[in-house]
Amino acid sequence: MAATEHTHGGYRLYWVTWLWLLILTIFMLGFEVLRMPRFFMVLALIVFMLVKAAFIAGNFMHLRFERLNLIVTVAVGLLITGAVLFVLIYPDGLRVLQLSRTS
Amino acid sequence: MAKSQAAEMVPESLWSGGVSPFGVSWQKLMMWIFIITDGLLFAGLLAGYGFLRLASPQWPDQTQVFYMPFIAFMTFVLITSSATMGTAVGAARQRDRRWMVRGLVLTILGGLIFLGCQAYEWTHLIHQGARLYTNPWGVPHFTACFFVLTGFHGSHVLSGVIILTITLIRTLLGKTTPEGVEIAGLYWHFVDLVWVFIFTLFYLL
Known part of the structure; x- marks a missing residue:
């Protein structure tokens, strides 16, 4: 249905999403190494977590192409x-x- | 004639939803409803973990308990398997059977690697003395949360691998539809989505 609209260009969407998820995960692991102040680390991790969830739901699960x-x-x-x-x-x-x- | 005039006089309710308010097939809608309910289950489990974490005067440093590069590898495997699943779904839509099979095989392989890693992690912790309500780190709730959260997630990964294997067999037999692959994919991506929350809230925070 809605998913057909974006598959004509191949599988680029999935692999670009994969790359973003990978970059965000590396940043999240980096926060642990950097030993940032606790409050900022928690805030950054939660924001990055929600962005990753939005990428998965929106692009992998095609939710942003749905009604x-x-x-x-x-x-x-x-x-x-x-x-x-x-x-x-x-x-x-x-x-x-x-x-x-x-x- | 009189009947059609009467029908015209009664306006359609704004809330009737039409024939298909969500614009998807009932099979796909049922999968979405399942995902919502299963998502609420994990929200409840994570909220329970949050309560125990807040109520505990101390909590073990995860970097001392877990080998973080190994957990990062597990995350990498699951993210990659989601991309290969997406490729399989895209291929199914384009009727590209070769890439559909490749995508499904790689996703199943990713799921099996993840399960193997989780089995290794559990075995390693159990050998260190971790049990459901006792552990060497002095906070009994810590391992209760760990085993319940990762156990529930692992059982979902196992279910996903079984669903994908059935989908692969049906694809090889020429019995599956593009939407069948998409619905199996929705479940797999949900498993990845849940891991994003467990990885952040349990392993990193």
């Missing part, structure tokens, strides 16, 4: 649920940590 209905159903549902899970768990995790330190 907007499907994109919204898949991406928004997963992103919001994931975000809500982490937002709800973050304060509770810290509270348990404080309780274990005080007891």
